[in-house]
Amino acid sequence: MNYSKRNRRGFLKNTAALASLAAGGAELTKAQTPGTPAKRVDELIAYGERSRYVNSIRVPVSERHSPDEFGLTFHVLTPLQDSVGIITPSSLHYTATHRGAIVPDIDPREHRLMIHGMVDRPLVFTMDELRRLPYVSRIHFIECLGNRARPMHKTVQETHGLTSCAEWTGVPLSLLLKEAGVQAEASWIVAEGAEEVKGASSIPLAKAMDDCIVCYAQNGEPIRPQQGFPLRLMVPGFEGIYQIKYLRRIKVVDRYYMTYDDYGHINPDAKVAALTHQIGPKSVITFPSGGQQLSGAGFYEISGLAWSGAAAVGGVEVSTDGGANWQKAELRSPALSMAHARFGFHWNWDGKECVLMSRCTDELGTVQPTRAEIAKYWNEPVEKVRVRGADNSVQPWRIASDGSVHNGLS
Amino acid sequence: MVFPKVLAVAVLALCPPAWTQSPTYKLGRSPTAEEIRSQDIAISPTGKELPAGQGTAKEGATLYVRKGCAGCHGATGSGAHAPTLISRKGPQTATAVPCLAPCVNDSNTMGVHSPFATTIWDYINRGMPLGKEGSLTPNEVYALTAFLLYKNDIIKKDELMDARSLPKVKMPNRDGAALPPEWKHGTPRLQGYP
Incomplete structure (x- = not known):
């Protein structure tokens, strides 16, 4: 059964039908705030959309072109820096396609x-x-x-x-x-x-x-x-x-x-093979994170996500001194099994350069490792460590004294 | 009569979980044998799903050009836009050569990394050529598989590949492949890591 061919035809037909509907649709004029682009009433009623002032978007993975040379194979990233709570809006959910594949247009009646x-x-x-x-x-x-x-x-x-x-x-x-x-x-x-x-x-x-x-x-x-x-x-x-x-x-x-x-x-190494299926306990601070800017010393609520592929999140710790000391963060969402959990941490920034980190412990007691701990496990120097399998290493964010935030790995 | 009871419990404990049972909801219909056959394209390392047919590297070399493989993968099997089909020599180190996804490990080509030749047959059959996936005949897939195995120095040019010979091909990574560990609910992926 060739889904793509048949459904491309179906798609063209539907588009034509929508266009004719739009031509006969009623125009909305009176009830608008000045400056709001004209929308048809049926559009306003049928399917809501976000404010035009909200512009958080997905971007392609930088190392691999999306699409590739063949117009296929997308790898697209969720804007975690703008995330709140634990649910990713469907429109912003990350997507990756198989090599050689694009999104098929499948008629559910025939599936x-x-x-x-x-x-x-x-x-x-x-x-x-x-x-x-x-x-x-x-x-x-x-x-x-x-x-x-x-x-x-x-x-x-x-x-x-x-x-x-x-x-x-x-x-x-x-x-x-x-x-x-x-x-x-x-x-x-x-x-x-x-x-x-x-x-x-x-x-x-x-x-x-x-x-x-x-x-x-x-x-x-x-x-x-x-x-x-x-x-x-x-x-x-x-x-x-x-x-x-x-x-x-x-x-x-x-x-x-x-x-x-x-x-x-x-993999020849059974240990590496074991690390490539289930996701390990992992977390990342989403605010403040790389590319963001703090406006000056004072109070900030550090916010982030934690998850584990084996169980629910048991707890999250935050370090504001590059991993020397760890303090308990608060969970701000339910900790559900194999789901993102949102954590928060009260932080008074003194305006000096520092490194922020978070680490997750799942309900099994497994702790998210730092790159130094991973290097020790594989007996490699930390600057050369290759994280095998699914990478769940601790992410450092460096806050410069001007409030700019940078990737601590760089 | 303590003994038989203990024995019975022990026997029950050793039995695999009783997943076989009668249907509760009775929805869905039985597929026809032809429906199953037409979709049953996942090829086991034992090759039990392999269809009748045969091919050699010599025939595959012609098909490699005629079916357009060379257009994307390069006349020599590497150096073009699509992933290389020819393995590098020496140990696997960095991902310098684009691997045939998934790039989970620093894997080289399928020809070297997959421990079974059936993986190559399976993928050519289901995923190639671009835009005409699933259009190759079994003979063509056997021939193209033979061609790739030959180009990677795994079989000889005139070696016939069919449902019997293909699963027996000794792949370079046959003994170098640790499978995923047995999965159990609520267990870490690797005890003691890190």
Whole structure:
């Protein structure tokens, strides 16, 4: 089935229909504040939009062109410097596409999810059938394994913008697998998308039966196309590539399948291999962060995000002296399992140069490491340390005496 | 009768979780065999999903040009816009050469890093060529896979690749690949790190 071709035609047809609707639409004139651009009444009523004075936007990852030379493969960063609370608006959620893929335009009426392989009853579900089943709504972060701070990065959007957090709604994968009847010898699943390159990952069956969700909604509305419309597999706490967009197929199998998306995870060193699936405890200060400017000495509320791929956030500490002393920060949001949590910390800046840091301890007691601690683990000099697997190292922000904020890694 | 009870409990504890059960909601329909076959494109390292067909590197060299692979990957398999298909020699160190994503480790090409040749067959079949993904016949995929294996010095030019021979290809990284550890709810990714 060629989704992209058929749906490109469908897209053109819909655009034409919208244009003719707009031509006949009523003009709004009277009720406007002077200076507000003219909007049609039906537009104002139908789907709200943010103030034109709010201009927080996503930006592409600097190291990889978005799109690439082929007009494909986007890696786009969430503006964490502007974030408040724990929910990332769907329009600002980070997005990354498979190499060779662009956002497919899928008609949900034609989309199907097939479950087969080592099951007693292979099943095909329509979207309508999936929506009839019991569902859950859970708040979870998704983070790309490529989310690693580099000295050249200026802002928290660049250092950490490949993580976002949303409310995801759908059918527990365990429910669907039980409907199909998983056979006793099964140990893995292969989940696969419907985009051009049919991105597929091997996922442990234990995880699939534990907390994975076949999602059709994000933040209270159908999942956005960039996020996998109409169906996305949520694999809480695992790195982004596992969260299969455009989910079309789940095959229950008895081994790791070593797909194209899998093979990069393997490593001669079992320790490195272990660090590349689940996200470790991590946090970052979003205010003040790189590129921002403090207006002078005095009170500031340090604000940041903390998360862990294994559990809920247990606590966050902040250091205002480059890691010499750590003090407890306050959680300003619920600490949900495998979700961003918001922390705050009262801070009176004395106007002198200093380095701010945060570190997360998750409910299992695992502590986010500094780069020095990681260097010690791998027995490497700290200035040359290569952070293996998913990078969850502590991020330093250097406050200069003029109030400008800089990446402490540079 | 203490013993049998203890034994029964022990046996129950050893059994795998009882995930097999009867359906509760009875939604969804059974796919036809043809529906499953047409979508069943994930190829196991055992090769059990591989279709009939065959190809050699010699045939693959012709297809590499005719199907447009050379246009993106370069006439020699590297040095063009698309990721290189030819491995570097020596130990894997830095990501100097664009890796065939995901760049999780400092991985080199798929030919070197993947421990199974089935990964290459699987990806050419599902993801290539650009804009005509999934259009290659099994024979063409076998031939192109053979060509890439040959170009990476893994098989000989006239070695026939088919459903039997491909999974048996000894990849350079066959024994150098640690798989992800067994996943358990509520456990850190690596005990003692850092």
